[in-house]
Amino acid sequence: MSAAAMAEPTALDLFMGKMLADVGAAMAGATVIMGDRLGLYRAMDKAGPVDAAGLARLTGTTERLVAEWLAAQATSGYVQFDPASGLFSLSPEQAMVFADEDSPVFMAGGYGVIASAWLDEPRIAEGYRSGRGLGWHERDPCLFCGTERFFRPSYRHNLVQSWLPALDGVAARLEAGASVADIGCGHGASTLIMARAYPKSRFTGFDYHPASVATAREQAAREGLSDRVNFEVGAAQQVPAQGFDPACCFDCLHDMGDPKGAAASLHGALKPDGTLMVVEPMARDRLEDNMNPVRRVFYAASAMICTPASLNQPGRAGLGAQAGPGRLSNILREGGFRTVRVAAETPFNLVLEARP
Structure with missing residues (x-):
């Protein structure tokens, strides 16, 4: 019997409604990128209610x-439309999501990640066929900017305020x-973010992607932090044993081909009583416990970024962005850490503390 013959009409209508919403969201994503690029959301936030002519002038x-862009935004529910006046505006909530990069819920920047998947x-599909995945360094550059802009709001509003203080003694060491x-x-x-908060500490960032390191160095110079912030090209397995305390991995351990080797390298790079902080996308240990909108995104x-990147590297662990605290903790212990605990959580983040 064909699927069409077996389909239940009410269930089909509900599923088609879901698909129409998803298709609309997928198409609207490009309009978000464009609105962000052209400064349309920011101009609306500053101007207040405006029509197309006014926004175009601004x-x-x-x-x-x-x-037409405004009509697309209004039908998506991304801006407000007043039929009586013919004016468009951003609610405070919409402005936080689309116009304010300092907002804890700013989302527009993350659409670069979505663009890179499309x-x-x-090439990702070819990596599925060949099994070689697709390396981070092989991706469209919009992935790198999009990743920074997607994760930066969480870091800005949680890292110094709650994550580092949740680690045993780490904030005090950074202050000293x-x-x-x-x-x-x-x-x-x-x-x-850490360097601005802790002016007595020195920071070294490591990344295997030279173009990202070059961008990081430029940003440090712009902020006048190059005297105590350094960025080096290097993989996690190549971090020198310089007695760091702490060491940090932000949303990257699951991308690595050999996360256990990375954990062992970081164990050796720390002071004997040092701390490793691992921030990962929020997840539970079982697929059935991850069925919600946030985990859908992750x-x-x-599927389109993290696991292909891991399979493109030696080790080919393929942890995935939803590895969960159980697997992550096991990897850290296999890398030599004796104590691993969940130190903090947000709807988007899982923070692990690992001690030698």
């Missing part, structure tokens, strides 16, 4: 095209002056 864009899909390693630092957002990112 942003140096074309009125007719902006009118742009790189043909410590030598810190940030592994898989990317563009250096996490490194620089599983999709894992």
Whole structure:
């Protein structure tokens, strides 16, 4: 019997409703990227209620095209529309998500990650066929900026305020002056946030991707932090044994081909009584416990970015972005850490503390 003959009409209608919502969201994603790129959301936030002509003047864009963009935003529920006045505006909540990069819920920047999945899909598919995955260094550059802008709000609003204080004695050591390693630092957002908060400490960010390291160095120079913040090209397995305390891995351990080898390297790079902080995407240990909208995003990112990246590296562990605290803790223990605990959680983040 065919699937069409077996389908239950009410269930089919419900599923088609879900699919229409998903197709609309997928198409609207490109309009979010464009609105962010052109400064449309930021201009709306500053201007208040505005029509297409006004927004076009404010942003140096074309009125007719902006009118269609505004219609797309309104039908997506991304902006407010008042039929009586014909004006569009951002609610405070919408402004936090789309216009304010300092907001803890800023999301517009993360759409670069989504764009990279679409742009790189043909090569990712080939990596599925060959088994070689697709390396981080082989990806479209929008992935690197998108990743920084997606994770930076969580780091900015949690790292110094709650994650580091949740670790045993680490915040006090940073305040007094410590030598810190940030592994898989990317563009250096996490490194620089810590450096600004702890002026007596010195920081070294490591990443195997030279272009990201170059960007991180430029940002450190712009902020006047190059005297105590350094960025080096190097994999986690190549971190020198310099007595760091703490060392940190932000949303990168699961991307590594050999996370156990990385854990062993970091164990050797720490002081004998040092601390490793591992921040990972929030997950539980079983698929059935990860069925929610946040984990949906992370599983999709894992299928298109994280797991292909891991399979492209020696070791080919393929942990995935939803490894969960059980597997992550086991890997850290296999790397030589005797004590591993969950130190903090947010809806998006899982923070592990590992001690030698």
